[in-house]
Amino acid sequence: MLASSGKTHGNETRQWQAPAPHIAGTGLMRYLDQDGTPVTVYRAGRQRSGLISSLQQAGEDIAASRHVIVRLFWRDFIAQFRQKILGYFWALLSPLLGIVSFLFLFFIGVLKPGEGEIPYTLYVLMGSTIWGCLPGAMGAVSGGLQAQADLIMRTRIPKLALAVSSLANLLYSILISMVTMAIVFLVMGVTPSWWFLAYPLLVLPMVLLGTAIGLILSVLGPIARDLVPMATQALALAMYVTPVIYVQSTIQNPFVKTLIEWNPLTYLVDLPRSLICLGHADNADIFLWVAIGTLMLVAIGLRIFYLLESLVAERL
Amino acid sequence: MSKPSVIVDGVSKKFGLSLKNALKYGLIDSGRRLIGLSNSQQLRMGEFWALHDVSFSLEPGDALGIMGVNGSGKTTLLRILNGTYGPDNGNVMLRGRVGALIAAGAGFSPMLSGRENIYISGTLLGMTPREIKNRFDEIVSFAGLEEFIDMPVRNYSSGMSVRLGFAIAVIGTPEILLVDEVLAVGDISFQKKCFERILALKNQGTTILLVSHAIGAIWAVCDKGLFLHKGRPAFMGDIESVCKAYDEQNSRSSQAAMAREKATVCTRHSEGHDSCPPDELLPEEYGHGSGGTGDVLCTRIRVLSASTGEETKEIEFGEPFIVEYQYVVRNRIRDPIFRSSLDAVHYKFIVSLDSYEQGCTWDMIEPGNYTLRVRVENQALRPGLYSINNSVISKGIGVHLFYRLSAASFVVRHPQDRFLYSNEQAVCFFPASMDLTRT
Numbered sequence: 001m002l003a004s005s006g007k008t009h010g011n012e013t014r015q016w017q018a019p020a021p022h023i024a025g026t027g028l029m030r031y032l033d034q035d036g037t038p039v040t041v042y043r044a045g046r047q048r049s050g051l052i053s054s055l056q057q058a059g060e061d062i063a064a065s066r067h068v069i070v071r072l073f074w075r076d077f078i079a080q081f082r083q084k085i086l087g088y089f090w091a092l093l094s095p096l097l098g099i100v101s102f103l104f105l106f107f108i109g110v111l112k113p114g115e116g117e118i119p120y121t122l123y124v125l126m127g128s129t130i131w132g133c134l135p136g137a138m139g140a141v142s143g144g145l146q147a148q149a150d151l152i153m154r155t156r157i158p159k160l161a162l163a164v165s166s167l168a169n170l171l172y173s174i175l176i177s178m179v180t181m182a183i184v185f186l187v188m189g190v191t192p193s194w195w196f197l198a199y200p201l202l203v204l205p206m207v208l209l210g211t212a213i214g215l216i217l218s219v220l221g222p223i224a225r226d227l228v229p230m231a232t233q234a235l236a237l238a239m240y241v242t243p244v245i246y247v248q249s250t251i252q253n254p255f256v257k258t259l260i261e262w263n264p265l266t267y268l269v270d271l272p273r274s275l276i277c278l279g280h281a282d283n284a285d286i287f288l289w290v291a292i293g294t295l296m297l298v299a300i301g302l303r304i305f306y307l308l309e310s311l312v313a314e315r316l
Numbered sequence: 317m318s319k320p321s322v323i324v325d326g327v328s329k330k331f332g333l334s335l336k337n338a339l340k341y342g343l344i345d346s347g348r349r350l351i352g353l354s355n356s357q358q359l360r361m362g363e364f365w366a367l368h369d370v371s372f373s374l375e376p377g378d379a380l381g382i383m384g385v386n387g388s389g390k391t392t393l394l395r396i397l398n399g400t401y402g403p404d405n406g407n408v409m410l411r412g413r414v415g416a417l418i419a420a421g422a423g424f425s426p427m428l429s430g431r432e433n434i435y436i437s438g439t440l441l442g443m444t445p446r447e448i449k450n451r452f453d454e455i456v457s458f459a460g461l462e463e464f465i466d467m468p469v470r471n472y473s474s475g476m477s478v479r480l481g482f483a484i485a486v487i488g489t490p491e492i493l494l495v496d497e498v499l500a501v502g503d504i505s506f507q508k509k510c511f512e513r514i515l516a517l518k519n520q521g522t523t524i525l526l527v528s529h530a531i532g533a534i535w536a537v538c539d540k541g542l543f544l545h546k547g548r549p550a551f552m553g554d555i556e557s558v559c560k561a562y563d564e565q566n567s568r569s570s571q572a573a574m575a576r577e578k579a580t581v582c583t584r585h586s587e588g589h590d591s592c593p594p595d596e597l598l599p600e601e602y603g604h605g606s607g608g609t610g611d612v613l614c615t616r617i618r619v620l621s622a623s624t625g626e627e628t629k630e631i632e633f634g635e636p637f638i639v640e641y642q643y644v645v646r647n648r649i650r651d652p653i654f655r656s657s658l659d660a661v662h663y664k665f666i667v668s669l670d671s672y673e674q675g676c677t678w679d680m681i682e683p684g685n686y687t688l689r690v691r692v693e694n695q696a697l698r699p700g701l702y703s704i705n706n707s708v709i710s711k712g713i714g715v716h717l718f719y720r721l722s723a724a725s726f727v728v729r730h731p732q733d734r735f736l737y738s739n740e741q742a743v744c745f746f747p748a749s750m751d752l753t754r755t
Binding site: 067072224 | 319328331338339342343345346349350354355357395396398399400401402403404405406407408409410411412413414416418422423425427428432435436439440441442444445491
């Protein structure tokens with residue numbers, strides 16, 4: 001019987017409701033039922049998992065979303081260059097346009113980067129391109145969730161896949177920048193070493209570091225919206241204590257010199273550049289340790305990402 | 317007995333009322349999670365329950381209609397089921413592949429063609445490239461866009477774009493389908509196709525959860541209903557009972573809003589030199605909520621149950637009722653006529669109750685206090701909210717001695733033995749017999 005206003009509220013009206021079986025535990029869980037049916041469980045409370053399981057979950061999420069990542073990259077790539085006069089040539093021009101200002105300052109004598117074994121044009125192009133992987137990866141991953149807010153609100157795509165989908169664009173840019181660098185090498189009459197072919201591998205630690213920072217910012221950024229701009233500014237400052245546009249040996253100030261030596265980014269920029277341009281580099285051991293460190297940071301970034309990802313959607 | 321395909325067990329979700337709270341609690345919750353603590357499951361200052369303690373379970377082939385006014389928690393519930401939001405309390409279990417019509421058109425790029433967007437949106441909805449390829453022609457045919465499939469989507473009309481998005485989302489065989497207010501897309505033949513497709517899925521055993529304000533759409537698809545009111549499950553049951561409860565709650569909410577509005581107007585007037593009610597200084601010209609010459613004032617109107625004589629705000633369908641008026645007659649009135657009319661939600665003056673028409677006449681009434689009781693024996697008002705306008709005239713004078721619009725209101729409840737769903741704008745129900753013969 002339909003009762004008056006007060007009586008429509010309450011348990012006695014739940015006529016068809018079967019007692020909901022209690023679901024134990026907390027967090028998100030996906031598994032296959034005995035008959036092979038996929039089962040998804042969302043549970044309130046904290047998630048119990050560690051660094052290793054975060055890496056495992058990341059692998060599963062990315063594998064399950066591989067088609068999504070490819071499609072989103074393809075969509076953005078096509079849409080980016082369609083209806084432009086220079087079309088896909090923009091991809092080749094972008095790295096060159098990035099160093100025009102430094103070259104201008106250098107050729108008019110304002111910028112005095114110091115004498116090095118590598119011609120300055122190549123030095124600054126390589127340095128800025130390698131450095132660009134860091135803010136590039138950080139920006140792509142940290143903005144990934146906000147850029148795909150509509151998909152987060154309406155689809156069931158794992159958030160990690162949406163966060164890292166823009167990395168596909170970065171990896172593409174790395175390959176394109178190799179073409180640009182090859183052209184500049186040709187024009188300058190300099191022959192790069194065979195390490196040139198390993199360029200994507202050499203900048204991988206830089207990409208991993210940017211990804212680790214980006215993962216943390218992607219989940220904290222929507223909560224405190226000034227974190228991403230703050231991190232971007234911090235990176236811009238960090239570039240000046242990294243030998244990107246100047247030669248490290250020319251720095252005389254002992255404090256700055258120490259800062260540059262202790263800055264792990266120094267080795268992530270300098271080693272790939274030296275290996276490609278000169279065929280040899282110092283401090284390979286430090287580079288490897290820093291590279292291992294970036295891997296660990298990615299694991300920490302993933303852990304933080306999975307801990308906080310469920311807080312993101314309601315704040316987008 | 318088959319296994320439940322959806323179990324929602326004591327699910328609650330809270331949100332901050334302001335961005336400041338969202339920042340504060342977001343940082344606190346983040347910190348708690350990072351040090352291994354769970355989030356606060358209690359409501360904190362500046363938070364509210366968008367969804368509170370919702371529990372139900374559905375089996376394959378069940379179709380649940382989720383109803384409620386804006387802000388009642390319908391979309392929040394659907395988003396929790398879709399995995400967008402995590403619950404703050406309780407658990408959700410979904411058995412089977414989930415399709416979400418809330419994702420229709422997700423990921424569309426206006427620069428790309430319809431063909432390209434089918435592959436993008438299909439992938440985002442969980443289809444593999446092979447599945448999309450196999451179903452491509454079916455999707456295009458369902459959307460009715462064969463001629464335009466290679467045209468950029470930015471050149472599509474809004475209807476074409478929505479049809480394409482819906483077609484991609486609906487051409488699939490999910491075990492659970494989440495639908496949010498999207499059954500009213502495209503033209504009437506496309507809507508028919510959408511309903512047919514959803515019913516076909518239901519018959520195949522797909523569990524459907526449909527959120528809508530349109531009772532007709534919910535009644536057409538669902539056999540069970542959940543009525544959410546301020547985030548809480550106000551009523552759960554068979555779909556017709558829930559539709560009735562939802563409709564009645566809407567009427568009650570409108571009635572309360574009308575009362576609040578009236579109280580606000582009265583307060584505003586009383587701040588000046590006017591009063592409300594009764595009007596000591598009635599506006600002499602028309603165009604106000606009340607007015608007249610001031611020879612008579614109606615100081616009170618009450619709706620009474622005919623059976624108990626008690627004042628009521630709600631009457632049963634077909635139940636006799638009494639409207640009681642208190643008048644203060646200031647000057648002698650010759651041939652007075654007491655008239656009331658009813659306004660429905662969508663139409664005004666749908667019924668007139670005029671003392672002269674009803675054969676009740678008085679030659680003269682002297683100054684003093686009077687009580688008029690109008691008993692309505694046979695009323696055929698359909699369920700809904702009705703407001704009463706009241707006026708007093710004199711037969712020989714062509715102006716109102718007194719009038720007040722929306723002076724009182726009452727809700728007619730749904731009958732228990734039938735479901736009056738066909739037209740929310742209709743105001744009367746005539747019992748009729750129907751005979752169908754093949755000719």
